[in-house]
Amino acid sequence: MKFTTILLALGTTAPAVLAADMDLVDMWVDTNFNGPKYTGRGDVGQCVNLPSNFNDNLSSGKARPGYKCTIWPDADCKTNRFDSSFDDKGSGASFPDWINDRASSWRCYRA
Numbered sequence: 118m119k120f121t122t123i124l125l126a127l128g129t130t131a132p133a134v135l136a137a138d139m140d141l142v143d144m145w146v147d148t149n150f151n152g153p154k155y156t157g158r159g160d161v162g163q164c165v166n167l168p169s170n171f172n173d174n175l176s177s178g179k180a181r182p183g184y185k186c187t188i189w190p191d192a193d194c195k196t197n198r199f200d201s202s203f204d205d206k207g208s209g210a211s212f213p214d215w216i217n218d219r220a221s222s223w224r225c226y227r228a
């Protein structure tokens with residue numbers, strides 16, 4: 118009986134563990150997915166701040182297949198009135214002027 122309970126518990130928690138820390142998004146310093154590339158790793162729905170070498174320095178982005186990602190001009194995914202989203206098919210080829218070279222955090226969800 119106890120063994121069964123343990124198996125059931127593992128069955129419910131294992132997928133969450135496997136889903137953690139995935140590569141969810143790629144973003145580039147130049148438009149059209151050119152230049153140095155940053156690969157964003159994290160949990161689905163988790164806000165991630167950009168490292169200093171890519172902060173305020175990105176111009177295009179593409180979500181990994183099946184995801185949609187949003188970028189914010191400030192850290193911690195703040196200023197919700199002003200954000201920009203892109204998909205896995207190329208809609209992020211050129212970030213809008215107001216957030217070009219200004220993105221500081223990102224978050225991805227299942228599309």
Ligand SMILES: [Ca+2]
Pocket residue numbers: 172173189190191192219220221
């Ligand atoms: Ca910024």
